[in-house]
Amino acid sequence: GAPPSFSHHPCSWLDRGCDTEAAMEVKLQPGQQLNKDQKEVMLKGFDYIASHCEGARARKRQGLPMVLLPQDAPRMLRSCGRGLLPEDVEDIMRDLPDEGLDFNDFCKLFERVAQTPQANEAKICQALNALDITGQGMIDPKFLKDIIRGQGEGMMGGMTPFDIDTVLKGLPRDRLGKITARAIARRLVRGPDGVQYLS
Numbered sequence: 001g002a003p004p005s006f007s008h009h010p011c012s013w014l015d016r017g018c019d020t021e022a023a024m025e026v027k028l029q030p031g032q033q034l035n036k037d038q039k040e041v042m043l044k045g046f047d048y049i050a051s052h053c054e055g056a057r058a059r060k061r062q063g064l065p066m067v068l069l070p071q072d073a074p075r076m077l078r079s080c081g082r083g084l085l086p087e088d089v090e091d092i093m094r095d096l097p098d099e100g101l102d103f104n105d106f107c108k109l110f111e112r113v114a115q116t117p118q119a120n121e122a123k124i125c126q127a128l129n130a131l132d133i134t135g136q137g138m139i140d141p142k143f144l145k146d147i148i149r150g151q152g153e154g155m156m157g158g159m160t161p162f163d164i165d166t167v168l169k170g171l172p173r174d175r176l177g178k179i180t181a182r183a184i185a186r187r188l189v190r191g192p193d194g195v196q197y198l199s
Contacts, residue, residue, distance in 0.1 A: 025081030028114040034107050042110070045079050046103050053100075067100030073109065080110060083118050083188070121182075121189045128181035138178040141168050 026038050034042070050056060050066035059066065068076055073096055074089045084092070092113065101109065128139055131147065145164050167187055171179045 026110070026114075027081070028111065030115045030117075032114075033111055039107060042080055042107070043103060045076060046106055049076050049079075065102055067102055068106055069100045070096040070098065073101065073106070076106065077110065077113055082110070082113055084113075085119070088113070088116070119189075121185045124188055125181050125185035128184055132181060137181045138174060138176075139181050139184060140176070140178050141165075142177075144184075 026034070026042060028034065028038075046068060047066060049072050050068050051060075053067075053069045053072050055069075056066065070093055073092060074084055077084060077092070092109070096109075097105075129137055131144065132139060141164065148164060168179060168184065171183050171187060173179050
């Protein structure tokens with residue numbers, strides 16, 4: 001198989017308002033383990049999320065190691081480039097310890113999740129087209145955000161309306177502001193300038 005690799009996204013999934021903390025895409029073939037470079041990049045994201053989660057300051061004062069709380073695991077997986085379906089999130093959450101994950105536990109979780117192939121452009125486009133009641137293959141970004149807002153964290157692996165704005169930024173729109181389902185699917189799979197969000 002191909003050697004493991006990683007790349008940086010131009011947008012930030014970790015920090016919702018600051019461009020200084022870039023999210024990363026960690027590519028891992030089934031059966032492979034994370035290499036040292038990948039772990040170093042992932043550790044930065046892990047430390048950021050773990051240091052901003054509930055109880056982080058108290059843990060630090062007590063000299064306890066930083067942990068990733070179960071509810072933050074899907075966001076951390078997404079920040080590493082993994083696209084998660086709602087059922088993936090449910091499966092992941094079911095297996096997580098209430099006290100959270102240390103970095104080594106998160107790496108094991110990532111390696112396990114990486115065994116599952118990601119959705120391709122055609123499958124994503126088909127799912128988006130199901131949201132288009134006109135049958136024209138056009139999606140209203142406001143409608144998409146409303147759906148995600150209404151479904152909460154389980155929808156699209158925990159994507160927020162902010163994430164949707166980031167993904168859709170710069171895509172061509174028609175005179176009504178709608179975007180083709182194919183363009184959205186392509187962006188999710190390939191990302192801007194060939195950088196993938198889901199791989």
